[in-house]
Amino acid sequence: MSSAVTLVFLSVTDLSQFDLRHLRSAFGSFxxxxxxxxxxxxxxxxxxxxxxxxxxxxxxxxxxxxxxxxxxxxxxxxxxxxxxxxxxxxxxxxxxxxxxxxxxxxxxxxxxxxxxxxxxxxxxxxxxxxxxxxxxxxxxxxxxxxxxxxxxxxxxxxxxxxxxRGGYMSLSLERSAAKTAGAGSSAVVGAIIEIDGKIWLEKNSETGKFQVPASGLDYTPGSLNRFQSYLMEKNISASISSLFAVFESEESGQQSIYYRARGEFSREKVQNSEKIQLFGYDDIPWDNISSDALVIMLKRYVTESRRQRFGVYFGSDRDGSVKTLSENDDD
Ligand SMILES: Cc1cc2nc3c(=O)[nH]c(=O)nc-3n(C[C@H](O)[C@H](O)[C@H](O)COP(=O)(O)O)c2cc1C
Structure with a gap:
């Protein structure tokens, strides 16, 4: 998993200067x-x-x-x-x-x-x-x-x-997604990557429609490893936090697995950066998103992110349920 790493170097005499929220986040990695x-x-x-x-x-x-x-x-x-x-x-x-x-x-x-x-x-x-x-x-x-x-x-x-990291995790949900997204699978594996409060969408050069970054969308086999390589090739630094949706297309039977992630973006470093655009929650081009399933998923993301209570969707691209595993900022 590619991750954004923050390094803090403080000498012992600087202890009183610890930013407590930052330290709590570090403890929260456990x-x-x-x-x-x-x-x-x-x-x-x-x-x-x-x-x-x-x-x-x-x-x-x-x-x-x-x-x-x-x-x-x-x-x-x-x-x-x-x-x-x-x-x-x-x-x-x-x-x-x-x-x-x-x-x-x-x-x-x-x-x-x-x-x-x-x-x-x-x-x-x-x-x-x-x-x-x-x-x-x-x-x-x-x-x-x-x-x-x-x-x-x-x-x-x-x-x-x-x-x-302030969020709940269900091992069974993660395991079943990991099995689906494992090496050799043909699932679409992607993430809703947020940078400074904006969602990162890529424009498909053939259709002109926007999609969230994923591997396996072009009918080549996708997997979590391939998705991570895809991000690395593009020089995208993203820290994947939690599972967000696992669903199967009722028409083609193809599985899709999407995570939530926070990313960092440097236009100079990122290849084909003109294809990548960042959208605020109120500016997402809903009429120009590549599929209805993606529209529904992104709308749920926006609503849940505003409430800071995220769930994990399981089902098909037409019908399923959201299991709520909410975020918490208390400890
Ligand atoms: C996942 C999670 C773990 C927590 N762990 C602790 C903990 O170990 N110790 C603690 O004092 N508070 C912890 N808290 C915060 C307390 O549950 C919270 O402050 C609670 O309101 C305390 O209840 P009280 O004020 O009625 O005693 C945690 C909260 C969450 C959500």
Whole structure:
């Protein structure tokens, strides 16, 4: 995968000058699962929040940890409670993650749950849970590390929800797309590449219509590797973030796979740059796009990008459904 790399060189004395958003983005490169950590107030009221800082620590004795932001509403409840439960979310629980990352006061009314042996909330549909006694609380900058000793646990074969660079990821969806887009496939593989808030469209010299960059459009076999080579040949630097659409043409049976990507553009470097044009969301030439399926996909992209909630479309070029795996800027 070709990627835009940002290098930051700072000496130790420059530490106070870290741009915190930038540092958070760097930490966000680490792909994690997503958990909901729960406990109860002294009064018995259930409390919970979304956390991806979960780490297994020790097998014997069994221990794990999570890090809680000191500014979280529930920080004191967690550090003072005798224990907590970790719920490892399954890949269809992105909405639950969003719910528990919110400030809603009725979080537990919106999900099904039961109490663990120690009474901490265990959410339905998770891929694993751990019931823990509080072992130690360690002060760590703007967070506290809460180490728990596991007193009971369960897991099943549901695949966990993934989280990277502020967006959710479903391993099954990625796998099925990767299989379709793998070497030797004849799928169209492309990406909606955004540069400075504009979408990059290429003009097809034969039809005069615009399309998003892709390999396999000219009836030659496409694949993710070929698409990446295609971008490299053109000197296009793009960082492919997430899957956006996987569909099959009802007429020809051809599969198409499109990703979302952010790119960098240097007109001097890019070959045939006159064929490439950047369009703001309000300037896309809708009447001059190469196919109806592409129009629908681009319109969905514009709507979802404005809301910063992206989904992945699965189906045919006429009928299918969008699975929502929303973006998040909270952590
Ligand atoms: C995917 C994801 C992971 C998060 N991980 C953590 C985390 O590890 N620690 C933390 O303190 N907050 C984390 N947050 C943010 C909290 O869930 C969020 O601030 C929540 O509102 C805290 O709830 P509270 O203020 O009701 O306690 C995460 C949010 C998301 C979406």
């Amino acid at each position: 792909l994690t699962g997503v958990t909901v950590v729960t406990t109860r107030e002294k009064s018995g009221t259930p409390r919970g929040f979304t956390a991806n800082s979960f780490t297994s620590v020790s097998l014997d004795p069994p221990m794990l940890l999570i890090c809680i932001d000191k500014s979280a509403e529930s920080c004191d409840v967690f550090t003072e409670s005798p224990g907590f439960a970790i719920n490892v979310l399954a890949e269809d629980q992105a909405e639950t993650s969003g719910l528990f990352a919110s400030k809603r006061t009725d979080k537990f009314d919106a999900v099904q749950w039961t109490g663990s042996q120690s009474g901490f909330p265990l959410l339905d549909g998770v891929s694993a849970w751990f019931d823990c006694k509080r072992h130690q609380v360690v002060d760590a900058g703007d967070h506290v590390i809460v180490i728990g000793e596991v007193s009971a646990y369960e897991f099943n074969d549901r695949i966990g929800l993934g989280y990277v």
